[in-house]
Amino acid sequence: MIRSVILGTGSYLPAKVLTNEDLTKIVDTSDEWIVQRTGIRERHVAADGEMTSDLAAAAAAKALEAAGVSVDEIDLVLLATATPDRTFPSSAVEVQRKLGVTHGFAFDLQAVCSGFIYALTVADSLLRTGLARKALVIGADTFSRILDWNDRTTCVLFGDGAGAVVLGTEEGEGTVIDRGLLAASLRADGRHVDKLCTDGGPSMTGAPGHVRMHGQEVFKFAVGGVGDVIKSVFEATGFDGASIDWFIPHQANRRIIEGSAKKLGIPLEKTIITVEGHANTSAATIPLALDFAVRSDKVKRDDVVLFEAVGGGLTWGAVILRW
Incomplete structure (x- = not known):
């Protein structure tokens, strides 16, 4: 494979x-x-x-x-x-x-x-x-x-x-001992579009608009609504929160990160958190946090890493890979 x-x-x-x-x-x-x-x-x-x-x-x-x-x-x-x-x-x-x-x-x-x-x-x-x-x-x-x-x-x-x-x-051999991307799951649900969006765009207003967000609703979904993609990649690989080496989630809010890790049974010491100094950089947060984890010698060869994110749309997804 x-x-x-x-x-x-x-x-x-x-x-x-x-x-x-x-x-x-x-x-x-x-x-x-x-x-x-x-x-x-x-x-x-x-x-x-x-x-x-x-x-x-x-x-x-x-x-x-x-x-x-x-x-x-x-x-x-x-x-x-x-x-x-x-x-x-x-x-x-x-x-x-x-x-x-x-x-x-x-x-x-x-x-x-x-x-x-x-x-x-x-x-x-x-x-x-x-x-x-x-x-x-x-x-x-x-x-x-x-x-x-x-x-x-x-x-x-x-x-x-x-x-x-x-x-x-x-x-690879087609097993979870292979290096590389082992499983992925993606989802979107446009019924939640107004929870996190901009109030403009080229076709809507002729201008990009500004970010608008219903914070509490996004918070609840980010902690409790993305379990399907996590379950999917765990079932595909046989890993769970206890057996992965590193959790690198979207860096939107420390409370969301801590809540998600707790729900998944992932210790905070296995969770990469960079939101304190970067804030939410949208699509950049996971690769920024990954680069930090690699260059600080946290993520090492053969480690199993879980990525997870939720964003406007609403969109959400998860990836498990072996480094």
Whole structure:
């Protein structure tokens, strides 16, 4: 069996840091209020003229370096983002151009905070069918561009950033001892679209709009509503919360992360949490957290890793892989 294997990781955060104290000068909030409810202390914000494709290309370059792979070997660039540079063309082709990739194919994928899991699963399918040999899978967002900075319920939650992986293939035996992506499960339910969305778009208003969210409803769903995809990947592999090595969830809110880990029976010491310094970077949170875990020597060869995310749509998904 052909397995998709992560060969290297990379990440990028803009230089500008916006602390909770900084936000108190913009909206009626406090560091204590934000930390107590979210666990977030600071977030990074893209500079004027710094676009999503810039963040994505910087993270991708680091992933290529870590993997020891040249741009000439990449024949797929897949960018998960809800904040592309332009309405069209895709920001993935901008990443191609900035990296010097002149062959293969590239496209964006939009599943908001679940975007990286969706993109990883799609890239896995394309690699295993032979349509690509090596892929750059990137999650990148500049949510600071679509926030209402007068809305304290949303503007404190998000930051900008990018994370990337280089995906290649290896032959496995078709068992859970194989390296690579072992199981994936994706879901969406448009009945929940208004729980987390923007109030505009090119076809709706001619402008991108601002983020709007029903926080309590999203919180409840994020902790209690994504069990079907977790159950699916656990049943497909025979793993459970006690037997995996690392849990790397979407980094939206520390309370959500802790609640999800507890429900799955995963100890917090097995859970990678980076939301304190990054906030919610949408599609970038999982690859950012993964890169942190790899470079800090937490995730090691043969470790079993679970990814899980929920995002606007609502979309949600899970992936289990062996490092």
